[in-house]
Amino acid sequence: MLLEVHDLHVEFGTRDGVAHAVNGVSYRVDAGETLAVLGESGSGKSVTAQAVMGILDTPPGRITGGRVLFQGRDLLRLKEEERRRVRGAEMAMIFQDSLSALNPVLTVGDQLGEMFTVHRGMSRRDARLRAVELMDRVRIPAAAQRVGDYPHQFSGGMRQRIMIAMALALEPALVIADEPTTALDVTVQAQVMDLLAELQREYRMGLVLITHDLGVVADVADRIAVMYAGRIVETAPVHDLYKAPAHPYTRGLLDSIPRLDLKGRELYAIQGMPPSLTRVPPGCAFHPRCPLARDVCRTDVPPLQAVQGPGAEEGERASACHFWRECLHG
Amino acid sequence: MAEPILEVSGLVKHYPLTRGVLFKKQVGSVRAVDGVDFVLAAGETLGIVGESGCGKSTVARMLCHLERPTAGAIRFKGQDITQLSGKALKAVRRNIQMVFQDPYTSLNPRMTVGDIVQEPFEIHPEAAPKSDRRRRVQELLEVVGLNPEHVNRYPHQFSGGQRQRIGIARGLALRPEVIVADEPVSALDVSVQAQVVNLMERLQDEFGLSYVFIAHDLSIVRHISDRVAVMYLGRIVETGSDAGIYDHPTHPYTQALLSAVPVPDPAAREHRERIILTGDVPSPADIPSGCRFRTRCWKAQERCTREVPLLAVPERFRDAAGPVAHDSACHFAEERRVLPPDEPPGPHGLVTA
Numbered sequence: 026m027l028l029e030v031h032d033l034h035v036e037f038g039t040r041d042g043v044a045h046a047v048n049g050v051s052y053r054v055d056a057g058e059t060l061a062v063l064g065e066s067g068s069g070k071s072v073t074a075q076a077v078m079g080i081l082d083t084p085p086g087r088i089t090g091g092r093v094l095f096q097g098r099d100l101l102r103l104k105e106e107e108r109r110r111v112r113g114a115e116m117a118m119i120f121q122d123s124l125s126a127l128n129p130v131l132t133v134g135d136q137l138g139e140m141f142t143v144h145r146g147m148s149r150r151d152a153r154l155r156a157v158e159l160m161d162r163v164r165i166p167a168a169a170q171r172v173g174d175y176p177h178q179f180s181g182g183m184r185q186r187i188m189i190a191m192a193l194a195l196e197p198a199l200v201i202a203d204e205p206t207t208a209l210d211v212t213v214q215a216q217v218m219d220l221l222a223e224l225q226r227e228y229r230m231g232l233v234l235i236t237h238d239l240g241v242v243a244d245v246a247d248r249i250a251v252m253y254a255g256r257i258v259e260t261a262p263v264h265d266l267y268k269a270p271a272h273p274y275t276r277g278l279l280d281s282i283p284r285l286d287l288k289g290r291e292l293y294a295i296q297g298m299p300p301s302l303t304r305v306p307p308g309c310a311f312h313p314r315c316p317l318a319r320d321v322c323r324t325d326v327p328p329l330q331a332v333q334g335p336g337a338e339e340g341e342r343a344s345a346c347h348f349w350r351e352c353l354h355g
Numbered sequence: 356m357a358e359p360i361l362e363v364s365g366l367v368k369h370y371p372l373t374r375g376v377l378f379k380k381q382v383g384s385v386r387a388v389d390g391v392d393f394v395l396a397a398g399e400t401l402g403i404v405g406e407s408g409c410g411k412s413t414v415a416r417m418l419c420h421l422e423r424p425t426a427g428a429i430r431f432k433g434q435d436i437t438q439l440s441g442k443a444l445k446a447v448r449r450n451i452q453m454v455f456q457d458p459y460t461s462l463n464p465r466m467t468v469g470d471i472v473q474e475p476f477e478i479h480p481e482a483a484p485k486s487d488r489r490r491r492v493q494e495l496l497e498v499v500g501l502n503p504e505h506v507n508r509y510p511h512q513f514s515g516g517q518r519q520r521i522g523i524a525r526g527l528a529l530r531p532e533v534i535v536a537d538e539p540v541s542a543l544d545v546s547v548q549a550q551v552v553n554l555m556e557r558l559q560d561e562f563g564l565s566y567v568f569i570a571h572d573l574s575i576v577r578h579i580s581d582r583v584a585v586m587y588l589g590r591i592v593e594t595g596s597d598a599g600i601y602d603h604p605t606h607p608y609t610q611a612l613l614s615a616v617p618v619p620d621p622a623a624r625e626h627r628e629r630i631i632l633t634g635d636v637p638s639p640a641d642i643p644s645g646c647r648f649r650t651r652c653w654k655a656q657e658r659c660t661r662e663v664p665l666l667a668v669p670e671r672f673r674d675a676a677g678p679v680a681h682d683s684a685c686h687f688a689e690e691r692r693v694l695p696p697d698e699p700p701g702p703h704g705l706v707t708a
Contacts, residue, residue, distance in 0.1 A: 065544040180635045210406035211571065212632045215615035219631060237545055240617025244624060263621045274546075281549035282619050283578035288597075291556070292578065294549035298514045314546075 026094075027231040028077070028116075028199055029053045033091035035072050037302075038084060044302040046072045048255040049091075051329075054231040056198065059222075061234045061246035061263070063278075065299055069255040070235045074201045077233075078118050079108045096198070114144045117192035119221075121204040123184035127176040133160070133187050134172035140194040159190040163220060182213035186220065193224055200225070201233045206241065218245060239278060243267060248341070251275050254300050254310035257329060261342045271332045271344035271353040273315045309347070317348050360565050361395040361418070361451075361533055366427035368413050372640060385640045387413045389589035391427070392666070395533070400559070400566040402580030402597075404573055404612070408636055409586040411569045415537045418567060419453045420444065431533070449479050452531040456538035458518030462510040468521055469506030472496065475528040482529050495524040498561075499554060516547035523554065527562070535567045540575060552579060573616050577601055585609045588647045589639055591666055595681025603679040605669060605688040608648050614693040628693060646686065654687050662686065 035047035047069040054060045064070040075081040077093050079100060093100040095116065100108065120126040128136055137159055138152030147155070153172065160168035163186040165179075176184055185205065192200050205221065206214040222245050225232050236242060242249055242263065250260040251272065259272035270276040280293035297314040300306055306313055312322040325347070332342040332349055346352055368388040373379045388410040395401050403411045416422040418429060420436060428435045436447050452475075455461035462471055472492045476483050483491050493503035499520040510518055519539060526534055539555070540548040552575060558564060570576050576583060577597050584594040585608065593606040604610045611630040618627065632651045637643055646664050649655035669688035672680045679690055 065546060182635055210636075211573075212406065212611055212615045213635065214617075215629065215631055218617075238617065239545070239619040243619045243621040244617045246621075267619070267621050278545060279619070281546065283549075283552075283574045288578055291553050292549040294553055295546040298516055298547060299544060 027054050027056050027058075027096060028233075029092075029094040030073065030077060031092040031094065033073060033076060033093065034089040035069070035076055035081065036087045036089055038087070039303065041301075042303045045305055046086075046255055046302055047076065048305070050252070050255070050257055052250050052257065052260065054199065054233055056231050057226075057229040059225065059232045059234055059245055059247045061236060061242040061249045062252060063236060063239070063242055063249055064252035065237055067254075067299055067302060068252040069302075070252050071203055073252075074118070074203055074233065074235055078116065078201060079112055080118070110144075113140060113197075114195045115197050116199040116201070117195070117197045119185075119188050119192045119200065119202040119205045121207050123181065123188045123208075124176065126188060127184065129176055132173050132175055133179070137172075137187070137191055137194060140191060144195055155194075159194055160187070162193075163187070163190045163224075165190075180213075181209055182217060185209060185213075185217050189217070189221060189224070193228065193230075196228055197230065199231045199233070201235070203235045204237070205234070207236070207238070221245075239282065251278075254305050255302065256310065256345060258311065258345045259343070260329070261332070265342060269353055271342065271349045272346045273317050273348075273352050274311050276352055277314075309345070317346075317351060319348075321347055358397050359394045360397040360432060361567075362428075362430040362433075363394070363414075363418070364392045364428050364430075366391040366414065366417060366429065367425045368410070368417060368422060369425045383640055385638075386589050386642055387639055388417070388424075389639075389642065391586075391589075391591055393584055393591065393594065395565055395567060397532070397565055398559075398563055399581045400568055400579055402576035402583040403567065403569045403586060404571060404576050404583060405586035406571065406612075406636060408588075408639060410589040410639070411586050412537050414586075415453065415535045415567065415569055418533075418535050419451055420448055421453070445479070449482065449529045450531045451533045451535065452526040452529065454519075454522050454526045454534060454536040454539045457542050458510075458515055458522050459542070461522055462518060464510055467507050467509055468496070468501075468513075471510070471521060472506075472524045472528055475525060479529055491528070495527060496521075498527070498558070499524045500550075514547075515543050516550060519543060519551050520554065523551075523558070527558065530562070531564070533565045533567070535569075537569045538571070539568075541570060541572060548575070555579065573601075573613065585612065588636060588642060590647065590684070591682075592648065592685070593681070593683045594666070595683075596678050599678035599681040601694060602692065603677075603681075603690050604693065605672065605679065605681075605683040605690050606648075606685045607652050607654055607687075609683075610691050610693050611651075618694075630693065646684075648685075654685075656687070658686055 030052050033047055033050045037044040037046055050073050062070045076088055134153055134156045137156035141147040141152040141155050157168050157172050165183055165186055206217050246263045249263050249266050250257045253274050259275050277295040295314055308324045309322045309327050312318040327345045327347045329343045329345045332344045366388055367390055369384040369386050371381045372383040374382045405411045417424050424437055429437055431447055469492050472495055473488050476488050496503045501520050540551050568579055580597050583597050583600040584591045587608050593609045611632045614630045634651050637650055643650050645661050646659040649659040664684045664686050666682045666684040668680050669683050
């Protein structure tokens with residue numbers, strides 16, 4: 026197993042009290058596999074990723090429990106110096122907003138080359154050559170001429186390619202992509218997503234794809250973990266989840282997608298709104314919005330339990346709903 | 356078609372590019388909107404889709420008179436509003452209101468919700484007598500599904516979806532006939548988007564509103580629109596009924612756009628045809644000659660560099676019946692179905708409590 030996150034807890038100290046951003050998240054990713062982490066803003070999907078990468082701002086953030094096993098080592102127990110060697114070389118991250126993730130006063134060649142000078146001790150001249158190779162690899166036209174350009178001289182799609190090049194520079198075993206195409210236009214989004222999927226296959230990387238877009242997930246993911254209010258509420262192979270969701274939140278999200286045969290009718294809408302992380306409802310955090318909620322949901326936190334149904338082999342499916350059977354079988 | 360309420364013809368917005376500080380001279384122009392025509396019928400919804408920089412928001416701003424067109428006419432019930440000023444303009448502006456994209460920046464954080472929704476009455480005092488305004492505001496909040504007792508709260512005390520409802524209440528205050536909504540749901544969480552779309556549809560029925568609905572989410576546009584216009588680099592390249600555009604697209608850009616949209620169905624992954632466009636959208640300061648899409652088009656030929664294709668029903672479809680006969684600005688328009696045929700419902704069938 027490449028990456029195993031175990032019962033991770035993260036809190037933030039805020040003016041309104043402690044925000045429980047991540048409340049016991051566990052997931053695993055294998056080499057060559059794409060795990061999609063789906064959730065809305067405030068679901069804890071990005072905070073989990075930041076804790077895994079070791080780039081969480083502490084304070085205000087605080088990891089209060091859990092383990093992050095990367096190739097068997099617990100990253101949370103490493104010293105910062107060792108952590109830094111892992112980060113970039115063995116695991117890398119692609120961010121949503123390339124304009125703020127890249128350094129505006131360094132050329133892209135310098136930033137790409139830095140990966141090789143810092144981690145591999147290459148000379149600047151060799152690093153420059155590698156930078157051009159990488160830019161070629163992510164299909165930036167006229168790479169040799171553009172290696173001395175600054176980030177703002179590239180379009181959004183091209184900048185995102187540079188981010189991908191930088192993440193893949195040292196051929197890491199794991200890449201975490203946090204909404205990598207959300208800021209891009211649809212036609213460019215398709216180009217970038219295709220490139221990422223192709224490179225992932227080639228290098229057999231594990232990919233954690235963080236997104237809120239059910240369409241992107243359906244296009245590229247092998248497995249999916251759905252997050253709500255800092256917890257994973259459902260996890261399943263992607264085909265099974267779309268066919269038969271086993272959590273009312275997942276079901277609500279799928280049902281609210283506009284579809285042709287429902288044109289002119291009201292869309293299904295999940296009632297209410299996502300909870301504040303400083304005041305997560307007791308019991309199941311989704312109960313105030315859930316059409317299946319009963320008394321037990323208001324008091325008992327449902328554990329993530331194995332689901333028998335399509336795709337249930339090898340414990341691949343789990344749902345954190347007291348009434349997952351009802352949800353699964355409609 | 357019902358009576359047109361809004362007729363846009365030859366709409367152009369160019370922003371000058373200048374050089375020099377003391378001796379400014381114009382060295383070019385950004386052609387943000389470069390000749391747009393459309394008609395909005397009373398009670399209908401026109402969806403405008405396109406990627407960033409295609410000019411859709413500039414069109415929206417011109418419709419609401421937030422931006423003055425360089426050329427062209429915008430007729431509201433036959434009257435060209437671009438030629439109006441003073442009292443006459445003010446009277447027309449009441450009837451065309453806007454709902455903005457970002458409910459976090461389009462509401463003044465220092466004003467209470469009551470004051471925000473009431474502000475339109477201060478600009479148009481004739482719309483409601485002073486004594487009646489408080490009641491009207493509470494009524495409006497109720498109409499958009501907010502608690503009328505919250506009039507004294509501030510925007511930051513509301514969630515994104517609720518703020519967008521406040522923006523909609525403000526847009527409705529003067530009982531306009533046309534609402535221009537520029538990406539009204541794209542800043543919202545997925546689970547909240549459907550609520551706001553439902554609200555807008557309900558209000559349309561209730562108040563007989565006409566909508567210009569601008570968005571980049573193609574499935575939401577299809578759900579809400581009667582007709583759809585696709586924009587590319589300052590122009591409409593294809594327009595027709597929702598079935599015409601989505602099921603029978605004839606312009607290559609529309610086909611590429613539709614095929615690039617991720618479909619929320621993993622089963623469609625294998626047998627889906629995707630058209631991946633090369634390169635980026637050209638700069639609107641340097642628009643290609645002839646057809647503006649030709650630099651990214653796989654069908655482009657010599658003719659496309661010379662002749663600007665007109666937005667009209669292509670000759671080969673002129674005698675065709677049904678949704679395929681719609682306007683498409685391409686010399687080599689042909690039908691190509693790119694979306695997988697919609698699966699029969701299989702709605703998961705949760706009943707709302």
